[in-house]
Amino acid sequence: MDVKILTLVSLLTRVRVSLxxxxxxxxxxxxxxxxxxxxxxxxxVVMLAALSTVALAKExxxxxxxxxxxxxxxxxxxxxxxxxxxxxxxxQSQYHGAKYYFASAGHKTTFDKDPAKYEAQFGxxxxxxxxxxxxxxxxxxxxxxxxxxxxxxxxxxxxAKFNRDPQGNLSKADxxxxxxxxxxxx
Numbered sequence: 393m394d395v396k397i398l399t400l401v402s403l404l405t406r407v408r409v410s411l412x413x414x415x416x417x418x419x420x421x422x423x424x425x426x427x428x429x430x431x432x433x434x435x436x437v438v439m440l441a442a443l444s445t446v447a448l449a450k451e452x453x454x455x456x457x458x459x460x461x462x463x464x465x466x467x468x469x470x471x472x473x474x475x476x477x478x479x480x481x482x483x484q485s486q487y488h489g490a491k492y493y494f495a496s497a498g499h500k501t502t503f504d505k506d507p508a509k510y511e512a513q514f515g516x517x518x519x520x521x522x523x524x525x526x527x528x529x530x531x532x533x534x535x536x537x538x539x540x541x542x543x544x545x546x547x548x549x550x551x552a553k554f555n556r557d558p559q560g561n562l563s564k565a566d567x568x569x570x571x572x573x574x575x576x577x578x
Contacts, residue, residue, distance in 0.1 A: 450577030451489035454516035454529065454544075461490035462544075463532050467510040468499040470542050476532045487511060489578075512542045514569055519543040520554040522565035527572060538562055 455461055462479075469477035479493025483500040486492075487507040494500040503510050514522040519538075521528030534545035538558050545551040554561050 450573050452515045452517075452527070452573045452577035453488065453490045454512075454527070455490055459489075459491045461492050461516050462512055464493050465532055466495040466499050467492055467512060467542060468502050469495055470535055470537065471510065472499070472502075476535060490516070509540070510542065512544050514543075514565055515573075516544055518546040518550065519565050520545055520550045520561060522568055522572065523554070523561040524564075525568045525572070527576060 453461055456463060461467075464479050464481075465476045466479040469475065469479075477495045479495055479499075481493050483494040483497055484491055485494070485500055485504055485507070487503075488511065490511075492503060492507075492511075494503060513519060515527070516530065518526075518528035518530050528546050530544040531547045532544075534547050534551045536543050536545070536551060536555075539562065541562075543554075543562075545554060
């Protein structure tokens with residue numbers, strides 16, 4: 393389990409114990425004005441922990457030298473045109489630390505409404521590689537959509553290997569990806 397999640401669970405457990413104690417012995421934890429010090433302190437700690445988790449979130453993306461994802465191809469086109477279409481930098485959006493180019497203003501608008509639906513999974517790295525615990529570059533022609541998710545593959549041979557057990561490989565990649573982000577992300 394992720395260290396941040398374990399820390400948050402531990403913190404929440406301590407907060408819950410503190411709240412039980414304050415409810416059993418309120419006079420020990422109340423100021424002269426009746427403010428529950430422990431509850432205020434516990435709520436503050438929980439909020440700070442949540443904020444620090446968000447602030448420390450790492451990203452791991454397969455980007456070119458300019459920070460562009462998918463080698464400049466339009467992520468929406470894979471879904472709407474059923475093929476890779478080169479994007480134009482005049483139509484661009486930022487999402488999860490990556491810059492995306494689109495073939496049209498309409499595709500950009502579609503992406504901006506629901507970017508998680510259109511972004512390439514596993515940071516745009518090879519899905520089969522992620523299923524094996526690695527980040528591997530991709531060839532744009534080795535793309536596919538599985539369960540409504542855009543997957544990229546190293547090449548067409550690797551895509552064929554992935555497709556021998558797409559659900560199993562996708563499940564393995566989903567399990568491996570958080571560890572890869574933790575280990576290699578920035």
